Amino acid sequence: xxxxxxxxxxxxxxISDLQILIRQPSVSAKNEGIEECSxxxxxxxxxxxxxxxxxxxxxxxAPIVYGEIKSKQNPKKTLMFYNHYDVQPAEPFDLWxxxxxxxxxxxxxxxxxxxxxxxxxxITRIKAVEACLKITGDVPCNIKFVIEGEEETGSxxxxxxxxxxxxxxxxxxxxxxxxxxxxKNRPIIGLGMKGLLFVELSVKESNQDAHSSLAxxxxxxxxxxxxxxxxxxxxxxxxxxxxxxxxxxxxSKQDLELIKQEPFDxxxxxxxxxxxxxxxxxxxxxxxxxxxxxxxxxxAGFVSGYIGNGAKTVLPSDALIKIDFxxxxxxxxxxxxxxxxxxxKSKGFGDVKIKIFHGEAAARTDSSDPFxxxxxxxxxxxxxTSILNVSNAGTGPMYSFVDIxxxxxxxxxxxxxxxxxxxxxxxxxxxxxxxxTKCMCLIMENFGKN
Ligand SMILES: [Zn+2]
Numbered sequence: 001x002x003x004x005x006x007x008x009x010x011x012x013x014x015i016s017d018l019q020i021l022i023r024q025p026s027v028s029a030k031n032e033g034i035e036e037c038s039x040x041x042x043x044x045x046x047x048x049x050x051x052x053x054x055x056x057x058x059x060x061x062a063p064i065v066y067g068e069i070k071s072k073q074n075p076k077k078t079l080m081f082y083n084h085y086d087v088q089p090a091e092p093f094d095l096w097x098x099x100x101x102x103x104x105x106x107x108x109x110x111x112x113x114x115x116x117x118x119x120x121x122x123i124t125r126i127k128a129v130e131a132c133l134k135i136t137g138d139v140p141c142n143i144k145f146v147i148e149g150e151e152e153t154g155s156x157x158x159x160x161x162x163x164x165x166x167x168x169x170x171x172x173x174x175x176x177x178x179x180x181x182x183x184k185n186r187p188i189i190g191l192g193m194k195g196l197l198f199v200e201l202s203v204k205e206s207n208q209d210a211h212s213s214l215a216x217x218x219x220x221x222x223x224x225x226x227x228x229x230x231x232x233x234x235x236x237x238x239x240x241x242x243x244x245x246x247x248x249x250x251x252s253k254q255d256l257e258l259i260k261q262e263p264f265d266x267x268x269x270x271x272x273x274x275x276x277x278x279x280x281x282x283x284x285x286x287x288x289x290x291x292x293x294x295x296x297x298x299x300a301g302f303v304s305g306y307i308g309n310g311a312k313t314v315l316p317s318d319a320l321i322k323i324d325f326x327x328x329x330x331x332x333x334x335x336x337x338x339x340x341x342x343x344x345k346s347k348g349f350g351d352v353k354i355k356i357f358h359g360e361a362a363a364r365t366d367s368s369d370p371f372x373x374x375x376x377x378x379x380x381x382x383x384x385t386s387i388l389n390v391s392n393a394g395t396g397p398m399y400s401f402v403d404i405x406x407x408x409x410x411x412x413x414x415x416x417x418x419x420x421x422x423x424x425x426x427x428x429x430x431x432x433x434x435x436x437t438k439c440m441c442l443i444m445e446n447f448g449k450n
Pocket of ligand 1: 088117152421422
């Protein structure tokens with residue numbers, strides 16, 4: 001029997017282990033079941049023949065489960081699987097058809113919080129390694145598992161963990177915690193993620209709300225904030241803060257080619273959201289380029305004054321706006337914050353208070369890195385076809401891995417695009433779990449060979 005046949009034959013085992021994992025709640029936002037789940041993950045690793053230990057920074061911080069297997073045939077190359085054992089809160093409970101931590105199987109689907117994100121993904125990596133060990137008594141390259149417990153609350157300590165255990169974690173390539181599979185069952189191989197800067201701007205003008213007749217004398221903080229944010233971005237989406245794009249380099253020829261090849265049905269997309277046109281009337285290649293490599297300045301929320309039913313003639317005393325900036329490679333969040341602050345001052349908005357919530361740089365693996373083809377070949381063999389994506393439009397803590405470990409990082413996995421992750425009735429598809437497990441076997445093989 002070869003490794004892939006072992007995967008076929010042992011799917012029931014994979015499914016029942018996944019169900020066990022789902023049935024152990026591990027909600028990081030509520031610190032519910034985190035310690036218990038880390039121990040359960042250790043148990044499952046052990047069952048598959050993988051030695052592990054619990055790593056800690058200090059009490060109160062979710063531990064990392066670290067697993068490792070040395071390869072006899074190729075001890076010089078190391079592949080890391082990065083995953084997380086925590087899940088999003090399951091609320092609202094009443095929208096679930098079955099209890100959120102049931103792990104119930106219905107045909108091709110296994111339901112439960114974490115079924116896909118990220119317990120389903122994690123189990124495919126564990127079972128792929130198990131298949132290699134059971135059939136060959138070895139792994140094609142050294143394997144390291146870094147399984148964290150705070151991903152769903154923003155991976156607050158992953159950078160500290162990576163720095164503290166830099167040597168232990170050192171790897172030549174990293175397989176990211178998830179990867180999307182599109183509606184046509186094509187896995188999307190992601191080579192990067194955008195960064196994020198989340199800020200709050202606020203203005204407090206008076207010590208109390210006032211009768212709006214006084215608007216002739218009392219300045220309105222909502223107008224003040226509107227005037228402020230209008231200086232940040234023009235209507236085409238371009239950010240007007242001085243030097244915002246200073247370090248950004250243009251897309252390589254190869255990246256442009258990959259973007260061109262990537263399927264994107266803009267009509268379906270517009271229909272899905274009920275919109276007539278895109279920002280700046282972007283079409284075709286420009287729309288695709290924006291998704292992969294566009295920076296944004298987005299108003300996430302704006303609160304001031306009266307927003308209840310009917311009319312209320314009031315002059316609010318304060319106003320608050322939340323803004324997220326998606327960052328692209330080479331944009332340093334710290335530098336961008338300084339630029340934003342000096343922009344506000346130089347435009348005469350020094351009175352506007354600024355609070356920084358979150359800053360994270362973008363990460364991107366060079367599309368010409370050999371690791372990319374090794375993963376692509378594995379995905380093509382296992383899924384029949386695959387799509388290369390230069391960068392996801394979203395954000396994850398990938399930069400810390402690329403920057404600290406100096407290793408290429410690629411996202412590939414079993415996450416069906418419409419598997420309701422973070423929502424009620426989250427599910428994993430059995431067919432995709434199987435294909436992904438085989439894909440992981442082939443990735444290890446390709447990686448070890450080259
Ligand atoms: Zn998630």
